Amino acid sequence: MSTETLLERINAYASRPDPYPLYTELREHGVARQDDGSYLVGTYHEIAALLHDPRISSDVRHRTHPDLRDRPEDLPPSFIAVDDPEHDRLRRLAMRHFGPPHSPGRIDALHDDIVDVARELVDGLRGRDRIDLVDDFAYPLPVTVICRLLGVPREDMPEIRGWTNTIIASLDRSPDEDPDGRLRAAAQARVSMAGYLGALAQRRRERPADDMISALVHDDGPEGRLTEPELTTTLTLLTIAGHETTVNLITNGMLTLLRRPEALERLRREPELMPSAVEELLRYEPPVQMLPQRTPLTDVEVGGVTIPQGVPLFLVLASGNRDPLRFEDADHFDPARRDNQHFGFGSGVHNCFGAPLARLETQVALTALLHGLDAPHLVEDPPPYRHSPILRGPRHLLVTGDVAAGAGA
């Protein structure tokens, strides 16, 4: 038996294609203390309790061991990394321009745009006998959408992609690499990205457009505007989170369907099942596998175990999503599943800000692919995965077949 901790085994790159057996092991352990003092939780009800508990912080500055804070304090943390009331204020000021009650039509208004983008991308596949679903579709779709929503010029996206990759890499915890180097690179990328977005915001201050950045910098709401550092951190967060996870959701979605031709055929026949199928994908193959930055502010008892104040606490959402105590036949993919209160978007006050957009994008994307691709097949299974065990998804997903015979009809 390996001497590695469960967390190390989950993080190991070899586990990326199928971490689910390790999650089953995790659930058997209940609330599992690791040798380094951190705690891992993978059972549904315990994760739910901790996600809703106001004594669980999202701010790693509350960790008692300074080495485990692992975040350079050069920029203020974004709202996913702070607690109420600060989190509530920052998130609310951003939400004013994204969703109800102040902007109830923002996402709906994007629907036709998203359909057009998806159709153009599928049209672009016409005549090719082999495509990479990631580079040719799942990446460009959400990137184009988030650029339009925020008002980021499309041509700047390669630069943003570079910064994003560097920042995402810093979330990993691979013992065989030099973490300091990755953290320094990520800090530099954050500063560069914040500088870029700050300059863009300044242009929108002078010349507003119909986009979210303009709305944020011209906000005349009763609570005032975000400060400049708050604005750039929030924009960095929205830009990265606004596409990164959706790429994985779309790709994991197609991978799951290509492995299950009967489910794929059923969705073609019953397109009205798509919303529930996307919910099931969020349960079955969630793009965010775990939340790595929770910390108890006081000793907290859960599942018969007391998690001490200040220790790193990992909530393994993807494991909770497969908990047989919560979901019937939990390892079965059922596109028509009911009572599906998954953790694909987390839960509680930090639940996914962009969930309505991600749902819509994925529903549109998968619909376009199902109707645009004829008899698609996976070239390799499992596909090569990206490094991150947290934001888990294929790096490439090669698909062959009469890929675009039905497209653009």
Add this chain to the structure above:
Amino acid sequence: MSDDLKSGRIVIVGASLAGLRAAETLRDEGFTGDLTLVGDEPHPPYDRPPLSKQVLLGRVPAADVGLPARRPVDARWKLGVRASGLDPATKEVLLRNGERLPFDRLLIATGTRARPWPHPEEARLDGVLTVRTVDDAHRLAERLDAGPRRVLVIGAGFTGSEIASACRERGLAVTVAERGPAPLVGALGGTLGAFAARLQRAHGVDLRCGVTVTSLTGDAGRLTGAELSDGSRIDADVAVVALGAVRNTEWLADTGLAAGPRGVACDAGCRAFDMYGIVTDDVFVAGDVARFPHPLFEYQMLALEHWGNAVEQAEVAAHNMVNPGPRRRPHLAVPAFWSSQFGLNIKSVGVPTFSDQVTVAQGSVEEGRLVVVYGYRGRITAAVSVNRAKWLEHYRHLIETAAPFPPEPGAADRPASPKVVPSDVPDPRVLSHGPTVALTGHLPDRRLAVVRPMA
């Protein structure tokens, strides 16, 4: 046996939220027999919460609040007809138009109606309204469109407060008269009552607490104003009577069921009791009209006027109507409701009136964003949030597990020195409005239940 339950004749009296959700659940559960819904309003089922909010603001037309159908129910709808009686021996519902509807199982979901102004002549004055039905809301919205000089709201419970909020949002002058010490105090106790009073005044409401309206005055049949018990007089073109609700149980008066002003008593499985406390097996109850025992509140009979309760209880009742004994489920959901008023979202879990102490567990009254937690004899029985609804899931779990009160410290946004103070829930009899949550004692028998009419 089980197959028999999936067929036969089911009548649902009451065609609002509970009636509709019960009908849908019956079909979901495989009921293939005859299904009839009876409703005294001419409209198909509609949603009531917007009637005191979006409809009065003109954002949603009164005609657009129909409830979405979750599935086809394949039922006979008898709308615009009131049930006038029930013959338990022949198992028939009697309709006012003389028709008799035979049933094998019956669901009573007749809900409540607005408590009318007690002086019929004054109530008939043009400009005196209540808000319970879609037609009521439409009439009030029209009155508000016409730009009255002042609106008088009588009763500062949730409905009255939401109406006052809508008036202020439309820039209309509004006076709220409440016999109790503060708005919402009957449902939420002293701490949030005082908060609500400051909130209303900050939004320009002329709030008068500790007074009653002694008479509504008119001229040539039109409302001109009101006289208050403190000797003052209000000039108003519109008066909204928001004195709470009356349960629609009169039609059951001589049926032998445990039905009275506090509702129809039923067991945890939604089966109605008769007046001797014997449970029936073919008459079920759900929604605002039901009184049911709840283990979290010492098995007292609860009567709840909550949207969520209507849905959950209807689903449990419907399930139990078509499933045999061992497969029946109890209705155990923790009560929950919400309100939006004066720009705030107020949400409650548990039963705040079942309390002796409260503490502000998160946020603060000053911020206007907070969670107040209620305790009864050292355990947590309720929590109410103001613009902090996402935290309530945590407290719901604490209520379900009878966690100790006050809650353990450690919340990131906990006040520096949280104080535990008396919950100051007044006797409902000192309020203008009826309670939306009523603890109605342990006894199902209406002859033994003490019912005190509003003085």
